Amino acid sequence: MTKPDLEAILDECLHCMSTRGESIERCLQRYPQHTGQLTPLIQVADHIRKTSHPKLSASATKAIERRLLKRATELRPSRAQTGLWPFPSSLRPLVTAAATLTVILALALAGGGGIVYASTDSLPGSPLYGVKRATEEVQLFLAPTGTRRAELHINFAQRRLQEVQALAETKGKVDEETLAAIAEETDLALEEVEGVQPADKSDLLEKLASLTERQEAVLKEVQAKAPEAAQEGLNRALEASQQGHERAREALEKEKPGRDVKPTKTPKPSPTPKPAKTPKPAHAPGEHGQGQEPPSAPPGQGHGPPAEPPGQSDKDHGPPAEPPGQSDKDHGPPAEPPGQSDKDHGPPAEPQGQSGGETLHPVASALGKFFTDAVGLDYDEIMGYHEDGMGFDAIAQACWMSTMLEGKVKAGDILAAKKSGDFSFIDPELLGGETPTNWSQFRKAILSSEKVQKNLGAIMSRQAGTDQKQQKVTTTANQSQGKGKQGQGLEEDGTSPELPGKGKGGGPTAEPPGQGKDKDKGNDKEKSK
Amino acid sequence: MHNDEPSLIERAKRYDQKAISELYRRHAQSIYRYIYYRVGDVNVAEDLTADVFLKALEGLEGFTYRGIPFSAWLYRIAHARVMDHFRKQARHEPLPLDERLVATEKGPQATVEAKLDHEELQSAIAQLTIEQQQVIVLKFVEGLSNAEVARIMGKTEGSVKSLQHRGLNSLQRIMRKEE
Numbered sequence: 001m002t003k004p005d006l007e008a009i010l011d012e013c014l015h016c017m018s019t020r021g022e023s024i025e026r027c028l029q030r031y032p033q034h035t036g037q038l039t040p041l042i043q044v045a046d047h048i049r050k051t052s053h054p055k056l057s058a059s060a061t062k063a064i065e066r067r068l069l070k071r072a073t074e075l076r077p078s079r080a081q082t083g084l085w086p087f088p089s090s091l092r093p094l095v096t097a098a099a100t101l102t103v104i105l106a107l108a109l110a111g112g113g114g115i116v117y118a119s120t121d122s123l124p125g126s127p128l129y130g131v132k133r134a135t136e137e138v139q140l141f142l143a144p145t146g147t148r149r150a151e152l153h154i155n156f157a158q159r160r161l162q163e164v165q166a167l168a169e170t171k172g173k174v175d176e177e178t179l180a181a182i183a184e185e186t187d188l189a190l191e192e193v194e195g196v197q198p199a200d201k202s203d204l205l206e207k208l209a210s211l212t213e214r215q216e217a218v219l220k221e222v223q224a225k226a227p228e229a230a231q232e233g234l235n236r237a238l239e240a241s242q243q244g245h246e247r248a249r250e251a252l253e254k255e256k257p258g259r260d261v262k263p264t265k266t267p268k269p270s271p272t273p274k275p276a277k278t279p280k281p282a283h284a285p286g287e288h289g290q291g292q293e294p295p296s297a298p299p300g301q302g303h304g305p306p307a308e309p310p311g312q313s314d315k316d317h318g319p320p321a322e323p324p325g326q327s328d329k330d331h332g333p334p335a336e337p338p339g340q341s342d343k344d345h346g347p348p349a350e351p352q353g354q355s356g357g358e359t360l361h362p363v364a365s366a367l368g369k370f371f372t373d374a375v376g377l378d379y380d381e382i383m384g385y386h387e388d389g390m391g392f393d394a395i396a397q398a399c400w401m402s403t404m405l406e407g408k409v410k411a412g413d414i415l416a417a418k419k420s421g422d423f424s425f426i427d428p429e430l431l432g433g434e435t436p437t438n439w440s441q442f443r444k445a446i447l448s449s450e451k452v453q454k455n456l457g458a459i460m461s462r463q464a465g466t467d468q469k470q471q472k473v474t475t476t477a478n479q480s481q482g483k484g485k486q487g488q489g490l491e492e493d494g495t496s497p498e499l500p501g502k503g504k505g506g507g508p509t510a511e512p513p514g515q516g517k518d519k520d521k522g523n524d525k526e527k528s529k
Numbered sequence: 530m531h532n533d534e535p536s537l538i539e540r541a542k543r544y545d546q547k548a549i550s551e552l553y554r555r556h557a558q559s560i561y562r563y564i565y566y567r568v569g570d571v572n573v574a575e576d577l578t579a580d581v582f583l584k585a586l587e588g589l590e591g592f593t594y595r596g597i598p599f600s601a602w603l604y605r606i607a608h609a610r611v612m613d614h615f616r617k618q619a620r621h622e623p624l625p626l627d628e629r630l631v632a633t634e635k636g637p638q639a640t641v642e643a644k645l646d647h648e649e650l651q652s653a654i655a656q657l658t659i660e661q662q663q664v665i666v667l668k669f670v671e672g673l674s675n676a677e678v679a680r681i682m683g684k685t686e687g688s689v690k691s692l693q694h695r696g697l698n699s700l701q702r703i704m705r706k707e708e
Contacts, residue, residue, distance in 0.1 A: 007694040011675065014693075018672070041697040044704065047650075048669035054571070054647050056561035056578060064579040065553055069546050071583055076544040187683060243683065250685070 010038055014045055123163050124175045146192050147200045153189035154207050157182055161218055164237075168222045174230035182215060183240035190247050198255075205252040212245035363392045367399065385415055394418060401446050405430055417442070534599055542590050553582055556600055559671055560607050566666045567611045569651045577614060581607045601681045608663065608681075653703045661696035664689055 013027035024042050028035045056064075122128040136156055140149060160182045167173050186208070193204045216238060223234040361383060368379035385395050395415065402411040409426050417423045423436045436442035534555075540548035560581050565574040584606050585592075592602060654662055660682070667678045668689075675686045675693075682689070 007690045010694050010697070011690045014668075040701040040705075041694070044697050044701045045669050048665065048700075049672075051647055051650050051670075053562050053670055054565050056557055056575065060575045060578075061554070061557055064557065064575070064582060065550060067579055068549060068553055068582050068586060071586055072544045072546060072549050075587065191680075247683075247685070 006034065006037065009034060010041055013038060013042055017042070017046065018049070123167055123170075124178050125167075146196045147204065150189050150192035150196060150200075150204050151207075153185045153192060154204070154211055157185035157189060157211060157215075160185060161215055165218050165222060168226065172225075172227075174222065174226050174233060176230075176233045179233050179237040182237055183244070186212060186215070186241070186244040190244060190251070193251065202252065202255045205248050205255060208248035209245060209252060212241050212248055215241035216245065361386075367392065367396060381412065385412075388419075390415055390419075397443070401443070404446060414442075538589065538592065538599060541586075542592075549586065552599070556603055557582070559600065560603055562670055563604060563607050563666055564611060566647075566651050566654050566670060567662055568614060569648075569655050573614065577607070577610045580610050584610070597680060598677075601677065604667070604681045612659075653700055656703050657696055657699055660692050661699065664692040665696045665700065668693060 009031050013024075013031075016022040016027050017024065024039065024046070027042070028038060031038070122132050136152070136159075140152055160178050163178050164175065164182065167175055167178070189204070189208055193201060193208065196204060219234055219238050219241060223231065223238070226234055364379055364382040364386060367382050382392075382395055386392060395411070398411040398414040398418070401414055402409055408430060413425070417426070418439050421438060423438075423442050426435070426442075428435050431442070431445040434441075434445065436445050534552075537548045537552055541552055557578065561574055561578045564577045564581070565571065568574055568577065581603060585603055588606075592599070654665055657665065663682055664678055667673045667681060668675075673681075675689045678684075679686045679689045684692075
């Protein structure tokens with residue numbers, strides 16, 4: 001009996017006792033030969049479980065709570081007073097929402113815009129850096145598979161490393177948060193890799209082993225020239241890289257037992273390129289995830305108002321760095337796509353036809369949450385279109401187009417037209433007088449339509465308005481909008497942004513989900529309910 | 530995790546006092562126990578618990594759900610604070626127990642009497658390595674699963690099982706020695 005076997009048996013017994021209430025004797029009946037070794041260990045575990053554990057006293061609980069609330073009061077105004085966040089604090093969610101929407105629109109409608117492109121080379125502290133990070137979030141949000149997400153996290157870890165290096169070289173500065181983000185992205189990549197298909201696992205792990213080795217080399221280089229104040233943060237980052245390297249190698253060894261997985265095959269010993277000189281567009285080919293179209297709009301063709309750097313002030317005022325392991329997940333991106341924050345948490349607060357406990361596709365779930373009210377496409381229908389071969393990007397585009405057309409053309413119909421190539425059923429007046437003959441023309445017509453541009457502005461204002469309402473800050477922004485604008489805002493649970501096409505206040509009537517090609521799916525949904 | 534935790538966090542990010550209080554009250558006891566068993570001093574544990582929640586509040590704006598629960602995030606901060614405390618106390622990670630313990634005469638089947646209160650238990654846990662302490666407290670005091678512990682510690686479940694085995698082995702030797 002090897003040690004790992006004994007560890008596994010011990011764990012099994014402990015698990016049976018805690019979850020099934022089995023007795024020690026019963027657990028050990030299955031392994032009589034180990035009774036002598038395991039009994040005292042299980043008794044210790046059992047003893048700890050049964051010990052009466054200490055409690056934080058009521059007075060201490062209250063005292064800490066008072067300190068916490070006092071600090072919260074101090075923090076609230078300080079964000080607006082920093083001067084680095086160029087808006088009043090009450091507008092923060094508004095601007096963040098607008099920036100996030102801009103990024104989503106740029107990606108969904110044009111495959112990348114000028115802002116996104118311009119942000120590619122930005123460094124922490126620069127005005128466009130927030131857009132860069134938000135763009136990454138959208139990429140993750142749209143990534144359809146664990147493999148793709150792992151690849152993205154690897155790319156992002158590499159970017160953070162480049163940023164640390166570039167900042168150190170050009171400004172002699174070491175950014176703690178970017179340092180922490182290296183470990184965070186590496187950690188997330190390792191977590192994603194655990195769940196990917198075996199066929200992809202080895203390649204990803206080799207990339208990670210190589211990446212972490214590179215991290216160590218670059219960080220040591222930076223550390224050699226860094227000021228004393230930055231040494232501790234660099235030490236933590238180095239430690240995290242070494243741990244990441246170890247984890248990647250361990251996992252690789254499991255995948256390919258007996259094989260020499262020492263990272264001797266590091267593919268690129270060349271120095272890390274400086275981001276400032278990187279000429280590539282925001283997204284490498286294929287970086288939008290499977291099933292998505294390549295960007296079709298040239299850089300510079302951004303849509304919507306210019307994005308403010310979402311959460312920019314976070315970058316400059318982030319929480320103090322924590323020792324290894326602590327900062328790993330603390331500092332998320334500056335802005336999240338709508339619904340993004342729920343993607344790892346099972347069913348959304350307001351179930352949309354999906355049964356509880358079922359594993360939801362995070363992208364479909366987020367799209368469903370965001371678009372159900374606006375265009376009448378819910379989770380089940382989105383998954384139905386996806387299973388019919390539609391990429392999530394196409395579905396997102398159709399939803400946005402339908403939204404911009406105030407729901408007068410259903411997202412489902414737009415998708416059906418995309419598939420059939422027949423756009424003749426759409427009122428030409430909505431599209432500037434011409435009937436498109438293909439998807440590209442249709443999209444171009446939508447984007448160039450004056451009416452649509454006007455609606456786009458309304459959407460942005462309205463989305464911002466939802467955050468205002470969520471924040472319970474009185475706003476009059478919605479009052480100045482056109483028809484179908486009354487009553488916008490989140491539901492009490494904060495889950496349903498309301499967009500044109502299906503306003504709660506009586507905007508244009510949207511047909512029930514399942515119209516057009518998806519009638520059957522709509523029925524299925526009813527059945528499932 | 531409570532279903533409403535994501536929305537509470539969103540509200541707390543906007544410094545909603547009720548949300549902050551609710552989040553704090555849900556997790557205060559767990560974090561306190563975790564810290565207490567690591568440092569063994571009620572006053573220090575209270576101070577560090579306060580530090581953890583203050584740090585969390587200050588960093589909350591950047592927190593996003595990306596596969597790690599809020600409680601796990603708090604445990605990570607707690608671990609960091611504990612390590613800071615140890616550093617300030619100029620303590621060092623204990624030597625592996627195998628090097629410190631003297632073998633006892635008792636047979637392997639000797640039972641461990643359930644007589645230690647939490648102070649004695651803490652004193653025994655404090656003699657484990659840092660990682661063993663984490664695993665033992667998170668698994669048997671806090672009742673977390675291997676997967677949850679692995680995520681908090683940034684380790685594989687296999688490593689957690691291994692640390693659990695070594696930790697329990699060391700604890701039973703310490704307890705027998707102290708009897």
